[in-house]
Amino acid sequence: MMRKVATALGLTCGLLLFVVLALRVQAGLAVPTGRHCGDVGPLPPQDSAFCGCTWGDVLFYGQPVAGAAITLTFGGGVVTDVTRLTPLEPLPYYDLTAHDLGARRGDVLTLTARFAGQAVSRVFRAWPGSDGEQYIVLAFPERGVWSPWVTGGYTRALALAGNVVWAGGPAGVIAASMSTGISVAHTLPWTEPGVRALAVGCDGHVWAAGTGGVAEFDDSTWYTHIVPFSGTLRALAADPATCAVWVGGGDSAGSVAVYTGTWRAAGSFNAAVTALAVDGAGRVWAGAWGDGAYRQDGSGGWTRYQDTEGLASDWVLAAAAGRGAVWFGTSPYLSGEGPRGGIARYDLATGTWRAYTKTHGLPADVGFPQAPAPVYALALGEGGWTWAGTVDGVRFLPEGEYWFPYTATRGLRGGPVLALVAGRGTVVAAVPAGLDRLDREAVPGSPPAAQIVEVAPLTLTLGTVLMLNGEGQDGDEDGVQIVSWDWSSSLDGPLCTSASCTLPYNLFTPGVHSIVLRVQDDEGVWSAPVTKTVEVKEARRVYLPLVVRQSQGRMQNR
Numbered sequence: 184m185m186r187k188v189a190t191a192l193g194l195t196c197g198l199l200l201f202v203v204l205a206l207r208v209q210a211g212l213a214v215p216t217g218r219h220c221g222d223v224g225p226l227p228p229q230d231s232a233f234c235g236c237t238w239g240d241v242l243f244y245g246q247p248v249a250g251a252a253i254t255l256t257f258g259g260g261v262v263t264d265v266t267r268l269t270p271l272e273p274l275p276y277y278d279l280t281a282h283d284l285g286a287r288r289g290d291v292l293t294l295t296a297r298f299a300g301q302a303v304s305r306v307f308r309a310w311p312g313s314d315g316e317q318y319i320v321l322a323f324p325e326r327g328v329w330s331p332w333v334t335g336g337y338t339r340a341l342a343l344a345g346n347v348v349w350a351g352g353p354a355g356v357i358a359a360s361m362s363t364g365i366s367v368a369h370t371l372p373w374t375e376p377g378v379r380a381l382a383v384g385c386d387g388h389v390w391a392a393g394t395g396g397v398a399e400f401d402d403s404t405w406y407t408h409i410v411p412f413s414g415t416l417r418a419l420a421a422d423p424a425t426c427a428v429w430v431g432g433g434d435s436a437g438s439v440a441v442y443t444g445t446w447r448a449a450g451s452f453n454a455a456v457t458a459l460a461v462d463g464a465g466r467v468w469a470g471a472w473g474d475g476a477y478r479q480d481g482s483g484g485w486t487r488y489q490d491t492e493g494l495a496s497d498w499v500l501a502a503a504a505g506r507g508a509v510w511f512g513t514s515p516y517l518s519g520e521g522p523r524g525g526i527a528r529y530d531l532a533t534g535t536w537r538a539y540t541k542t543h544g545l546p547a548d549v550g551f552p553q554a555p556a557p558v559y560a561l562a563l564g565e566g567g568w569t570w571a572g573t574v575d576g577v578r579f580l581p582e583g584e585y586w587f588p589y590t591a592t593r594g595l596r597g598g599p600v601l602a603l604v605a606g607r608g609t610v611v612a613a614v615p616a617g618l619d620r621l622d623r624e625a626v627p628g629s630p631p632a633a634q635i636v637e638v639a640p641l642t643l644t645l646g647t648v649l650m651l652n653g654e655g656q657d658g659d660e661d662g663v664q665i666v667s668w669d670w671s672s673s674l675d676g677p678l679c680t681s682a683s684c685t686l687p688y689n690l691f692t693p694g695v696h697s698i699v700l701r702v703q704d705d706e707g708v709w710s711a712p713v714t715k716t717v718e719v720k721e722a723r724r725v726y727l728p729l730v731v732r733q734s735q736g737r738m739q740n741r
C-alpha cells in the first residue's frame with residue numbers, strides 16, 4: 184500500500200513556510216507566491232503581540248474552491264471574506280485578520296467556511312510566523328461511495344418513479360426497487376423491444392419511447408401510442424404542472440409532438456431531436472443533433488440557440504431543467520472559434536448562457552483532447568446539485584464552477600455513464616456493467632494517522648520553550664494528502680496549526696498537560712488523536728533578604 188508522509192521540517196518561520204509549500208506541491212496544489220495579506224489592512228509584524236493574518240484554501244472533495252464564504256470570529260466580532268482567484272495565486276484562497284476585533288497573538292479564534300449548503304469550522308490559536316501570516320486549510324468532509332446495484336444489461340435511459348428506478352435499453356425495460364434491490368423485467372407491447380428514452384408523468388405513469396414507438400404503463404398494463412410523425416424516437420419529457428408528455432426524434436430532420444389526452448404535432452427542426460426538458464416556467468426545450476437547442480415560445484413557435492449565442496456545442500446529447508436553469512450536455516467539435524463541447528447552462532432569470540469545459544473539471548475527449556469529452560447524461564438532484572454522465576465516470580456541480588469527479592476510486596465501475604437519475608437521497612448511474620448506486624453518506628477511504636515525533640522538554644519551566652514536531656500518514660492509494668495539523672493542550676486548548684512549532688512558557692497554565700496532535704487529509708477526515716504528557720512548573724517567587732550596609736564612619740561613631 185502506498186503511503187504519503189508529511190514530516191515536520193524545522194522550527195523557524197522560514198522552514199514552516201517551506202513545509203506549507205511542500206505540502207501544497209505534494210497535494211497537487213500550486214505553490215503560493217509572495218504575501219497573501221496585502222488587502223487586509225496594515226500589518227505591524229514588528230509588534231510581537233499582533234495576531235497576524237490568516238490565509239489558506241478551502242477544500243471541497245479535495246479541490247480548492249472559489250466562492251466559499253469565510254468568517255473569522257473573536258470576542259463577539261466577525262470579519263468576512265470569500266475565496267477567490269488573484270493574479271498572485273493560481274488557486275482560490277482567502278485572507279483576513281482579526282486585528283480590528285482586538286485579537287492579539289495567542290488569542291483563540293474561530294474560522295468557518297460555508298459552501299454548497301455546508302459549513303466547516305476550526306478553532307485555533309493566533310500564532311503567525313515572523314511575516315505575520317498563518318496558513319490554515321479548511322477541508323469539508325467528503326461523502327459518497329458507489330457500489331454495484333444491478334449487474335448486466337445495457338441501459339440507455341433511466342427514470343425514477345417513487346421508490347422504483349426504471350431502466351431501458353436495447354433489451355427492453357426493467358423496474359428495480361430502491362428498497363429491496365429486486366428488479367423485474369417488463370414486456371413492452373412492441374415487436375422491437377429497444378428503448379431510448381423514459382419519463383414519468385404527473386400521475387405516476389411510466390412512458391417509454393424506442394424502436395417500436397411510445398408506450399404508457401399505468402401500474403398494471405402497457406398501452407401503445409401512435410405519435411403524429413415518423414422517424415426514430417429519441418427523447419421524452421413530462422410536464423409536472425400540466426401533465427403533458429412530450430416526445431421527440433427524427434433522422435435527417437427532427438420533430439416534436441405533445442400528448443394531452445390526444446396527440447398533436449408541436450414542431451419541426453432541421454436535425455433529429457435528441458433531448459427534451461420542461462423548465463420551471465412550463466416551457467419545453469429541445470436539443471438537436473448538430474442544430475443547437477430550441478425553446479418553445481408562448482405562441483407555439485421555437486427560438487433557436489447555437490454556440491454563437493453561448494451554447495457549449497450545437498451537438499446536443501442530453502438536457503435537464505429545474506426552476507432556475509436549463510442544462511445541456513453536448514458532444515465536441517472544432518469550430519472557427521476553437522474547440523466546442525462540454526455543458527451549457529441557461530439562466531432563466533437573466534436569459535444568459537454559461538459554458539463549462541475542461542478548465543471546470545470536465546474530462547478531455549480522447550480523440551480530440553483540446554475539447555471536453557461527450558456528456559451523455561444530466562440529472563438534477565437534491566440541494567440544487569447537478570450531475571453529469573461522461574466517458575470517464577460521473578461529475579457533479581454542487582455550487583460555483585468546478586465539476587467534481589466520481590470515478591473508479593470511489594467505487595464506480597468503469598466505462599462511460601450513458602444515463603443518470605438523481606433523487607430521494609441517492610444517484611443511480613448506468614455503466615456498461617449495469618447500474619451503480621451512490622451512498623451519499625458513506626465515508627470513502629481510510630482515516631489518516633498522526634504521530635508525535637518530538638515534544639521537548641517534558642518539563643517546562645520559566646524561561647524555556649516547548650518544541651513540537653509531528654508527522655501525518657495516509658494509507659489511501661488515491662494520492663490524498665495531509666492538509667491540516669492541530670496541536671492542542673488538555674488545559675489550554677488550541678496551540679498551533681503546523682507540523683512543527685515552538686511555544687513559550689508563558690502560553691501555558693501550570694500543571695500536567697496532555698499535548699494532543701491530530702492531522703486531516705484532503706477528504707476532510709481527521710485522524711485519531713495521539714498524546715504526550717508535559718508538566719509545566721509554576722514559576723516560584725524568590726525572596727532575598729534585605730542587607731543594609733552602613734558606612735564605616737557611622738559604625739565608628741557608635
